[in-house]
Amino acid sequence: MSIKNILLTGIGGQGTILASKLLTLGLIDAGYDVKMSEVHGMSQREGPVLTHVRYGEKVFSPIVEKRKADIIMGFEELEVLRNLDYLRDDGKGIVIFNRVRVNPMGVQMGKEKYPTNGEVLIRERAGKLIALDGQAEARELGNPKVMNIILLGVLIKQLGLEDFDWNRIIAENVKEKFVALNQQALQLGIGFE
């Protein structure tokens, strides 16, 4: 198979790191070579987080090249826009995007404007766009924090990996009292369309 290139992007505290960890554990279980790279130095201070995941038979570089991402999964709208030039430009790129806006400091101070036409720009560049209000979905499950796992479910479906034993992977990597909730969230994401 050819190598799959995935980007997960968001801001600190949204759970991108756990989502990408679970994903890569599943990929290793399935026997793929996997590489992952994270830029998260400022993630605790409201800064952006960008995680590169690449898998296939043999992977060399840990970073995704511009215009080569098969899927961008964004936890926040502006962060999707910031990294949208990574998306493959042959009309086959997929964007999974959580409809959430978090104002950066410049917007907060009234010096800059949050893009108003973000979703249009994303739609124009993506072969397929799956937009959801992950937080609302998560709240319905009883905890807004599992938004990341719902999104992970959507990603897994798009990658065609829904048959892996994700329940076991969650059980082994999530605090016991949250296991059932996370398993539920993942199934909700997988079933989302």
Place this chain on the structure above:
Amino acid sequence: MKHLITGDEAIARGAWEAGVRFAAAYPGTPSTEILENISTYSEIHSEWAPNEKTALESVIGASIAGARSLAAMKHVGLNVAADPFFTFAYMGVNAGAVVITADEPGQFSSQNEQDNRNYAKAAMTAMFEPSDSQECKDMLVEAFGISEKHDMPVLIRMTTRVCHSKSIVEFGERKDVPIKPYVKNIKKYVAVPANARPMKVKVQKNLELLKEYSNHCIWNREEIHDTKIGIICSGDCYLYAREVFGDSASYLKLGFTNPLPDQMIIDFAQKVDHIYILEENDPYLEQHVRALGIECDGKNLFPSNGEMTPEVIRQAVYGSEYPIDAELAEVVVARPPTLCAGCPHRGFFYELGKRKGVMVSGDIGCYTLASGAPYNAMETTVCMGASISLGHGAQQVFDTIEGEKPRVVSVIGDSTFFHTGINSLLDSVYNRSKLISVILDNRITAMTGQQENPGTGYTINREITEAIAIEPLVRAMGVQNVRTINPNKLDEVKETLDWALGMEEPTVIITRWPCALKKQAPWDLEEFTGAFTETYFVDEETCIGCRKCTKTGCPAVVFQFDKKKSSIDPDKCVGCSVCAQVCPVQAIQLMEA
């Protein structure tokens, strides 16, 4: 079993497998996680040192005492530790010793982009450059063997991508390496000139012997495919080169890079038509290859700054364009990191930023963010500890000018003060400048992710230890004017700044309140009663939309542009009350529990 781990985690695992017994470090991105992970192995005594110099010196002692030892630091940390590093290379080891340097091509969280491979050459130590996590682990284990066999510390040069990328690693078992007996050996361990002169000759001889190793070890290898292009590379550049050229080029992958394998390079050059040298930062390999009389393309084609990503290589070799998506570029706005909600630096910098006639010399930590909007309250940052000594020099000059003399306020965090700020304060006190030094004591090393330090009362393993008290320390250093304040109380900050600006001699302000992300110790809970337990809200009826609260730069304060009213995110607010203190109409109120 396969494990997907970062380079930093792999180094930690390698240390365990190599039988390391002692490890020391000062936190610094991207090296911090090395010691954090090492400290999870009970067989290895791990320590956060006050700075990289003391870390390395304790490692030298541990090696002399007979234990395999390791020091880890970011690239600029090796500048601090350079003094012992050079002489350690002369005297050599008893048990093996390895120094890890984590360089930062691309400068994700650093003040410069120096290439520490130059240190191996300058100090005359062996060096490895791993490209992925498996190599991090395996090379570290090998490095201890080299260190002992050739009687020298070994440098392992990592880069941010190697440190923070995850790849698959097969684990090995721990080698039981007993403590070697210590033998008194003045000629070996006392670097006075008479002893050091023969030491240098010995090191040069050992390096000469290592050339043989370099030409035959498994870490340097040829991969011959198509021979029109030959690529000589090290570190993560090998991965990027493979990504770009695949089997359409041949490779000389170098993992052991001091001394370099001359014969191997000459042989490889004969097999290929044209050579590219792919390396991040300096032309370290290139200069060596050219000195062997081999023609190549290196920094004439590839940049010597930033990361050597596949995009950069494609652009340089094939002229590939990555056109900027203008429509996106126009709307995408920056998301700079900010001080967290409840950060104790906010109140202090909010007030300091308003002062006229002062120059603020800064340092390295979360508070460096105060150089940005909305505070714009920091004017210099050089290196760890520089705030006070730089400020001292500036104040001495300002005091000689005619007319209005600017006052210098130096700001430094608790961990940075312990690192090298203490020496700087001595300079200011000894040479009597009327510098105002502010020690922003948030009770933790925050920027790198909450590491313990000499002031916190805990070791890396959260064993209770002496908590060095800053105020008595500063007084003992001869500072007469010292005040400790709560930085969340703006009136107290204001009054204290007035007091300090009225002084004509060295003055110290200590702002003491814990980092909002810190796991509070029992004594914190006792001292900072009620901290982070409250939440404020905006009474929309009262709010006049003046946006003064947003000028505090708190991420919990959200201005609703549609309603022209402020609001506070209850999930983020931890009740520092700074926004409530700046509100002119008391619209921001404490939420009743």
